[in-house]
Amino acid sequence: MHYLYCVSRTQNIHVTVDAIVFGYSKEEGVMVVLIKRKYPPFEGDWAIPGGFVEETESLEHAVERELQEETGIQINYLEQLYTFGQPKRDPRKRIISVAYFGIVKTSEFKRLHADTDAVAAQWFNIKELPKLAFDHQELLDVAIERLRGKIVYQPVGFELLDKKFPFSDFENLYSTLLDRPIDRRNFKKKVMHLGILDKLEEKAKSTGSGRPGNLFQFNESRYKQLVSQGIHFEI
Amino acid sequence: MHYLYCVSRTQNIHVTVDAIVFGYSKEEGVMVVLIKRKYPPFEGDWAIPGGFVEETESLEHAVERELQEETGIQINYLEQLYTFGQPKRDPRKRIISVAYFGIVKTSEFKRLHADTDAVAAQWFNIKELPKLAFDHQELLDVAIERLRGKIVYQPVGFELLDKKFPFSDFENLYSTLLDRPIDRRNFKKKVMHLGILDKLEEKAKSTGSGRPGNLFQFNESRYKQLVSQGIHFEI
DNA sequence: TATATTTGTGTTCTTTTTACACAAATATAT
């Protein structure tokens, strides 16, 4: 095959995109959005949203379009995850699926949570998942692993939180995702020392009992500076 | 689009795999294999080896098959890199390319280096690359970034070296890839402390001037143990 | 006004990382 890109062969392979979208709230933890299948195969099972790529659109565009159509979600962070292409992953025909990994912010998550049911989409806690169609459990496993891996060296955490948040939300997110307790003082010391969080003057509006704390905000330029220096965030 | 996987649409998109294969030798540094295009577009330019996926084979199989056909290479390490799918990346039709990242060992690299010319394939130092066809420079940039990123937390270095190697080869590889000097004593201390290298009794056969050193060997079980404990190799 | 809940903060000890120089073994040239 020296004729790469030169032969004109008819290939009967179809390309889809799938999107594993995460949301987070302090109350519910890390959630992922799934849709209920209405037709066979796997009728009635839950699946990761996605669909066919159109010939003239980019892969990213396809993801955003499908998400919009199936779930009404507009994500604010998107990155390519992995491409799944085993021959028999769809029983009907050969499908190559380019999976993406998306995140919505807490406020958006809460808003969506209220009305995604209207479009047969639903949020599930990543620790309490239903049986999934196709090889979607595998996609989800890869995505969760990636999310977990990313937060320890890149502050993807910010994509999950709102623009302003109390420090405890940030800490809880890490503790939840890493599934282990975190020492509040050491964690704060480290994060503040990196300079990626700015402490605001505002206090959080009291959300229950306890002392109200300051709000914090992600310092994006500082973050970019650190990344350009090749610095990892081993939190 | 709730009909994911239910519509039977005709998609005129083609799927290819590409393989960015790296080799290393102390004398030549980090090398990558390219093939010379014999037909338009980009006739005469160099390109990354690859080709169309067949309907019944896995993506990995397609990569290995194409590599074998175009370059005669059998890699010993392969992982998926990224999927490139911009609409106009091939001027003729829509092509989604699943790029892979491969490595051959030094001995294999030297052997191939001698005869890959026979099949219009050639090794290039990653610092002295020719102009590439299509968006292949971008694929290569992503692959090099990945290679560089990987060696600092996973010992992919071993995939590039022979089974037995003098410590200086290992050190030079890291120094070359990271493009910065490495303190020999501290580096050795760290690596040996991790336990991923076993010191052999054999000495390297003298390869020029200087004191002959011991040979070392990758300790795979120790490595797996560390990985299962979630340990990263920040070398 | 007492109680429960959450936030905020500093020090000490341990571990890890960095900086740094000289002697031993070989090959080559004279």
Add this chain to the structure above:
DNA sequence: ATATATTTGTGTAAAAAGAACACAAATATA
């Protein structure tokens, strides 16, 4: 055979980063 150049092998001390740890202040609620 002797001198010279090249490469390997090794330890210590100072600095930085990480881990362990407890109590007072601010609010909501009973």
